Amino acid sequence: DADVTQTPRNRITKTGKRIMLECSQTKGHDRMYWYRQDPGLGLRLIYYSFDVKDINKGEISDGYSVSRQAQAKFSLSLESAIPNQTALYFCATEGYNYGYTFGSGTRLTVV
Amino acid sequence: RKEVEQDPGPFNVPEGATVAFNCTYSNSASQSFFWYRQDCRKEPKLLMSVYSSGNEDGRFTAQLNRASQYISLLIRDSKLSDSATYLCAVNINTGGFKTIFGAGTRLFVKA
Numbered sequence: 001d002a003d004v005t006q007t008p009r010n011r012i013t014k015t016g017k018r019i020m021l022e023c024s025q026t027k028g029h030d031r032m033y034w035y036r037q038d039p040g041l042g043l044r045l046i047y048y049s050f051d052v053k054d055i056n057k058g059e060i061s062d063g064y065s066v067s068r069q070a071q072a073k074f075s076l077s078l079e080s081a082i083p084n085q086t087a088l089y090f091c092a093t094e095g096y097n098y099g100y101t102f103g104s105g106t107r108l109t110v111v
Numbered sequence: 112r113k114e115v116e117q118d119p120g121p122f123n124v125p126e127g128a129t130v131a132f133n134c135t136y137s138n139s140a141s142q143s144f145f146w147y148r149q150d151c152r153k154e155p156k157l158l159m160s161v162y163s164s165g166n167e168d169g170r171f172t173a174q175l176n177r178a179s180q181y182i183s184l185l186i187r188d189s190k191l192s193d194s195a196t197y198l199c200a201v202n203i204n205t206g207g208f209k210t211i212f213g214a215g216t217r218l219f220v221k222a
Binding site (some may be wrong): 041099105 | 119129145147152153154155156157160198200210212213215
């Protein structure tokens with residue numbers, strides 16, 4: 001099994017729909033992150049969590065929410081999807097200052 | 112000015128060539144540094160951490176220049192399989208750690 005697992009891998013949804021992206025990790029790390037990647041813009045941080053009771057907004061949190069259900073699980077929700085949320089989404093976990101392990105990504109298309 | 116900047120490239124080099132990428136950072140509170148490799152439509156994967164004394168892993172050498180605030184990645188004897196996007200990442204101590212990714216440098220190695 002992968003260290004960080006994201007589901008679904010690909011998703012096409014309609015404008016206005018609610019969608020949840022799920023992430024689980026087996027690294028045993030407390031820190032988890034959600035990023036989106038757009039061509040030419042690099043990785044941009046949406047939300048992050050340093051432990052189960054800690055949730056923090058990143059630089060582009062508007063239109064997104066998260067839930068840290070357990071140390072191993074961190075889900076991202078789009079409450080009402082819009083086309084400019086079409087992107088590649090990555091979940092990641094981090095051992096303190098030892099670099100990130102990313103999931104394989106969710107390619108989301110909002111039509 | 113972006114906190115972390117990379118030349119987007121692309122760098123087109125023949126097999127066997129030596130190629131170097133730089134990544135500049137603006138925040139003097141930056142404390143740890145990393146290089147990631149990202150293949151097309153895949154997740155970034157940690158390539159190497161960058162230590163103050165410099166470090167080498169096979170054909171790859173990473174160096175840090177704190178005075179000029181940049182890190183570098185040198186690839187010797189380039190292989191076709193080195194074709195990818197290389198992202199730098201900087202951890203900044205702002206009371207808590209914050210990681211900023213560069214937008215990446217694309218490398219194409221040609222036969």
